[in-house]
Structure formats: C-alpha cells, structure tokens
Amino acid sequence: MVTRLKTALVALLLAAGTAHAADDTFKIGLILPMTGPFASTGRQVDGGVKLWMQQHGDMVAGKKIQVILKDDGGTPDQTRRIAQELIVNDKVNLLAGFGLTPLAMATAPIATQAKIPELVMAAATSAITEQSPYVIRAGFTLPQVATPLADWAPKNGIRKVVTLVTDYGPGIDAEKAFSSRFTANGGTIVESIRVPLKNPDFAPFLQKVADSKPDAVFVFVPSGVGSVFMKQFTERGLDKSGIKLIGTGDVVDDDILNDMGDVALGVVTSFHYSAAHPSPENKAYVEGFKKLNGMRPNFHSLGGYDGMRMVYKALEATKGNAEGEALVAAMKGQSFESPRGPVTIDPATRDPIQNVYIRKVEKVNGELYSVEFATIPMFKDPAHK
C-alpha cells in the first residue's frame, strides 16, 4: 500500500516536474557512471559533451544550456533515483548519458511519465529504444556492429567459431546477431559461452575455448573490460594457439587499446568508430579531445559529442521549444557528418544508421590503433523489426 502510494506520488511529481522549468535555460541532466568499474565510460561521454560545448558555446535558440552531471556508479537503482530528482527538483528538460543497458532500461518509464527525452549516449542493447517513445540514441547498437563481421569472417577462412560474451543485454544481442548471420553464411558455432558481468574471471571459459579448437573466438565485453580479457587470453596461451580473436570493437576500446601491448596486434573487429578513422573531422576531433580531456577518445565519447549535437540541432529546429515531444520529433531524421563518418537518426527506430568498419589492430607511429580496411555503408540495426 505504502509502495503504491509512493509510486503514485512520484508519478504525480514527475508529471508536474517539467511544467516549471525556467524559460531562458535548457537543463540537461547527464547521468553517468563516474565511479566504479565503468567509470571510463563516464569519463569518455562527459569528455565528448565538454568538447562539444567548448566548440559550440552554451547558447542555442535563445536558451542557455546547463548540464548537470550526476554519478550513478553504474547502479540502476541510483540511476532511477537520480533521474527522478533531476526532474522534480532541478526541473531538467532532458535526461542524457546512460553508461550501461540496465541503467537506460531503468529510466525509460520515468522518461515516459515525465514526457521528457531520454538521450542514450552509451548503452547499446537494441531493445532500449523500444521501452519508451521518448528514448533516442546517439551511439550504436550491438546487432548493428556485430552483423557485418559475420559476413567478413567466412570469406576470410573462419568456419568454426566459439562465441564468448558478457551475459546481459548487449552481449546477448552480439551473440545472437553474429551467430544467426554466421550460420546463414554456412559457418558453424561450436559453442556459445556467456560470462557474468560482475567481476568476470575469463580463465575457465578461455580453457573451454582452447579445448574446442575453433578457427576463431568471437568476443563481446563491455568497454573497459577488454584489458582483463586480453591479459587472461595471453596468460592462457591463446595468443599462440592459432585461434583468431575477433569481435565487436568494444574489446579493443581506444581508451585501453594502447596499454594492451603487442598481444592485441592483428585483432580484427567491426565497429562504428576508431580514433584512427581517416577523415579531417576525426583528426580535429581526436586533437581537440586529447587537448581538453588528456586522453584518447573512444567510441563512447562520440555518444556524448554527437548527442549534444542532436540536442543543439533539435533546439534550433524547434526555435527553443523545449517540450519533450517536440524535441524527440526534431531529433528524429537528423543527418550529420560525425568524426565517425555520416550518421542519420532513423525516424522509425530512433537509432543511428551509420557506417560499420572492419578494422585490424596495427601499430601507427608507435601506438596501437584499430585501422579500418573495409566499410559497410550506412548500416541499419537488423534486430529492429
């Protein structure tokens, strides 16, 4: 009874919350894991947000943009509580960030109730955008980036694969997308291994991979976890076993890639962004990001940077109308040239359509980078019906 009353009260406050936002400011509640095991995601997204604002100022369509950054530590209960406080107390016009799938999922009902956009900058499970018409995504989805690799692999001598993924939304998306396309292309999945999200120990799973003797192991681990994975991959001697390592680009995340050492050389992944993407826009982006934030940008940083671009362009289009529905409508269908390449926000799914690149880790000027060697242009998430 008490819980039900509390829920009703929160719903009432949420619905009322947006009505009183000051007219001359536009407030963005930016919720990110700034501490805990996924703090690198928070740092990267926030770095992208800061770079966009450094380059484009804080006035759009007569509104002063104010970003309120809050740390959820990567815990869904915290994300939910912070989202409610930001709406009710701070009267934010838009919620952004969301470093992991469960955090984005937990907030979707709140966005619906409050009628304000939930701009997902990092989390990448396909189904997130289906949780609320107010959810819109700036980053990518796992089926989008995993599928093209399942076309590349069989053409390059890979016929038997073991999949090894982190056991939650994006990992399951990656496993399903890769496996279904790979088998449709005549390949065989020897084994599908799922590893816990919390405190992962890959050693026993890697032993299973070694015993199965596949041509390759396909890997998804969330951004940041690649270092531990690579260390255990080497310790188990898999780097010398002849079993190739392939995966989505998360495992060789630009934030940690250069510290992995030569074991990462030759790893082939598919992804929507590499810091080595050869375009003038990206060269300027990487330089600006390093100067401002003191680190190499990874793919999550683009979610922050292009997410802010989406908000700025939307506010310009609505001439400062900050209503949630109008903003989401103005973000749908946007097309722009990002440091990652061309991007269009699919008006039907509210997900980015973008190039997916096949890349190989190489040494460039003494540093490790994922160097792109093939492009699948403007590829759409095939998991959306």
Ligand code: PHB
């Ligand atoms: C997610 O939780 O959705 C997620 C996190 C990190 C990634 C990809 C997906 O690298």
